[in-house]
Amino acid sequence: MDRPSLVSLFSRILITLCFGIAQPQQFCSNKGTYSVNSTYSHNLNLLLASLPSSIAENGIFYNATVGQGPDKVYALALCREDLPSEKCYSCVNTTSQGIKQQCPNQKEAIVWTDSNCLVRYANRDIFAKMEEIPPFCVSNPNDFSGDFAKFNETLRDLMEKLITLASSGPKFATGYVNFTKPIYGLAQCSPDISERDCGTCLQKGMGAMESCAGGREGGRILSPSCIVWFELFRFYISAGTVDAPLQFPPGPAILPPQPPSPPRPANVSPPNETRNKIVIIIVAAVASLVTLITIICALFLWRRMKQKVENDDEMRMLESMEFNFSTLKIATDEFSNDNKLGQGGFGSVYKGVLPNGQEIAVKRLSGCSSQGEVEFKNEILLLAKLQHRNLVSLVGFCSDGEERILVYEFLGNGSLDKFIFDPIKSTQLNWETRCKIISGIARGILYLHDDSRLRIIHRDLKASNVLLDEEMNPKVSDFGLARQFQPGQTQRITSRVAGTYGYMAPEYALQNRFSVKSDVFSFGVLVLEIVTGKKNSWLSNSEEIELLLIHVWRNWREGTATNLIDETLRGSPVSDVMRCLHIGLLCVQENVLGRPTMAAVVLMLTSHSWSLPSPSRPAFLLDSNADTGLPSLESDTGTTTQDQSTENTQGTVYLSSN
Incomplete structure (x- = not known):
């Protein structure tokens, strides 16, 4: 690479590092505010929570509404079309979580983040409408040096070409044209506006950009309906190929080639002027390299300091949460059977009382765990970061020799299965309470999937792992089989299956x-159990095993689904109960793609204006004494939490719905 090319490369890198990442551009409308606990706020929270997972499923654009009348919220998310799906998801997720902080209590807001994605909401219809106001202008800080008139003419030709391409159908176009340096451009419209409106928006954006970025080496206009952007370096992501320069026929090339210089004899030294230019180029290259190294070192040191602060904070958190083994022995009366609340595959759970009177649930993990102290404490940090009103809170832990103990908040009403499957206790669960339990569980799982700093798959959701507090609020518990997903990761394959048959999805039970x-x-299985009051399998009067999914589907298909409603719910609003039954069936469909996300489930549960599609047949279970060929219920080799064998219903196999 020659020296001018090096200088150009260093310059582009420095520009990208220093100016390529713009601060979020935001617009908070003054058209009205809402209160924190209002219906509008509730609807807005639901929509914002659903945007990241919905954009991941639908591509670069997604819009939806929740609510009715004055409390109806319209929201949409839009990514630059050249962004990879994982970057689009990450951008929308970050923006959705931050928009309410940037525009607190505003009924309408727009935020562009890093010029990569837009999140927008309003209390009016904003779909399929071209709006170029407000335009956000972000200009490159470097002034253009050279023939500005010719540069401006070339830039205008490039952007006109891109605007024509984008507005003719695809709503997105990128390209470049050769000048003294290549000029790169991008034009994009929101997919829901018409081609004519797209062209109008882009033309107005180009006019605004000439005003705000005139004379600069780059600039962009970010409006609610379109983007116009140019730079002297490639800022967009090519889709696997290098795009060809755009031509503007008819007419000569923008810069005609210069006649070649006559060859210089090999023994003739360059003149002083040439030698001085070489010295200047070398000095500029060295200066750029030194600056680049300085920036990289500063970023490295900053990250190291940030990591050290985070590590110190984590150490302080661990120290504050650690219990002495002797304290827990006293609290549980030496883990006496009188204080034993239950026992599972991971160990026994005891009720305890701390010296300050606080009641706790102490889970003494079984001694066969292969976890070391470092791995166990990493797990504690993960659990401590999961904070949600519908998840059981971790109070602390104990690591003493071979003892591994988790200390949770104590929930006096115990687990959900003790209520819904008990003929006496089930009468305490009226329809309003069951609705609250279903919605709370859904919100807890949605938090794990989309809204927490981590992305967690629970893998063992069932009635016995849902605990109820004194006010019958549900809290999801037992993260012994949970697994963490990376951003953009959609599925994992495990070497062994762990969980509880009857609640286990077919692709997990059969394909790992x-x-x-x-x-x-x-x-979905849990919802059907709550609505019907029946377990996922039971013995009939003829001593044959009945399976809940077959029982529900048969009645649904024959039009007798109202017969499924738990007898204790007689007199409840049938339409509401049947809607929950319908949602449960949608969740247990055999086809993975046919099942809704938890974000969609929450919207279905809270917004009756959300129409429900017809469910297809679920994956059925069949009891058999023959060899099923199912993978063993043993632990996989994941990295998040402990693994132990769990409940196993022998001879249970999934039947295809085909």
């Missing part, structure tokens, strides 16, 4: 594949 949709399946 799990994803967020595996939790959706388990949630």
Whole structure:
């Protein structure tokens, strides 16, 4: 690479590092405000929570509404079309979480983040409408040096070409044209506006950009309906190929080639002027390199300091949460059977009382765990970061020799299965309470999937792992099989299956594949149990095993689904109960793609204006004494939490719905 090319490369890198990432551009309308606990706020929270997962499923654009009348909220998300799906998801997720902080209590707001994605909401219809106001202008800080008139003419020709391409159908175009340096451009419209409106928006954006970025080496206009952008370096992501320069026939090339210089004899030294230019180029290259190294070192040191602060904070958190083993022995009366609340595959749970009077649930993990102290404490940090009103809170832990103990908040009403499957206690669960429990579980799982700093798949959602507080609010518990997903990751394959048959999705039980949709399946089974008051399998009067999914589907298909409603719910609003039954069936469909996300489930549960599609047949279960060939219920080799064998219903196999 020659020296001018080096200088150009260093310059582009420095520009990208220093100016390529713009601050979020935001517009908070003054057209009205809402109160924190209002219906509008509730609807807005639901929509914003659903945007990241919905954009991941639908591509670069998604819009939806929640609510009715003055509390109806319209929201949309739009990514630059050249962004990879994982970057689009990450951008929308970050922006959705931050928009309410940037525009608190405003009924209408727009935020462009890093010029990569737009999140917008309003209390009016904003769909399929071209709006170029407000335009956000971000200009490159470097002034253009050279023939500005010729540069401006070339830039205008490039952008006119891109505007024509984008507005003729695809709503997106990128390209470049050769000048003294290549000029790169991008034009994009929101997919829901017409081609004519797209062209109008882009033309107005180009006019605004000439005003705000005139004389600069780059600039962009970010409006609600379109983007116009140019730079002297490639800022967009090519889709696997290098795009060809755009030509503007008829007419000569923009810069005609210069006649070649006559060859210089090999023994003739360059003149002083040439030698001085070479020295200047070398000095500029060295200066750029030194600046680049300085910036990289500063960023490295900053990250190291940030990491150290985070590590110190985590150490302080661990120290504040650690219990002495002797304290827990006293609190549980030496883990006496009188204080034993239950026992599962991971160990026994005891009720305890701390010296300050606080009641706790102490889970003493079984001694066969292969986890070391470092791995166990990493797990504690993960659990401590999961904070949601519908998840059981971790109070602390104990790591003493071979003892591994988790300390949780104590919930006096115990687990959900003790209520819905008990003929006496089930009478305490009227329809309003069951609705609250279903919605709370859905919000807890949605938090794990989309809204927490981590992306967690629970893998063992069932009635016994849902605890109830004194006010019958549900809290999802037992993260012993949970797995963490990376941003953009959609599924994982495990070497062994772990969980509880009857709640387990077919692709997990038979193919070792799990994803967020595996939790959706388990949630669907749980909803059907709550509505019907029946377990996922039971013995009939003829001593034959009845399976809940077959029982529900048969009645649904024959039009007798109202017979499924738990007898204790007689007199409840039938339409509401049947809607929940319908949602449960949608969640247990065999086809993974046919199941809704938890974000969609929450919207279905809270917005009756959301129409429900017809469910297809679920994946049925069949009891058999023959060899099923199912994978063993043993632990997989994941990295998030402990693995132990769990409940196993022998001889249970999934039947295809075909």
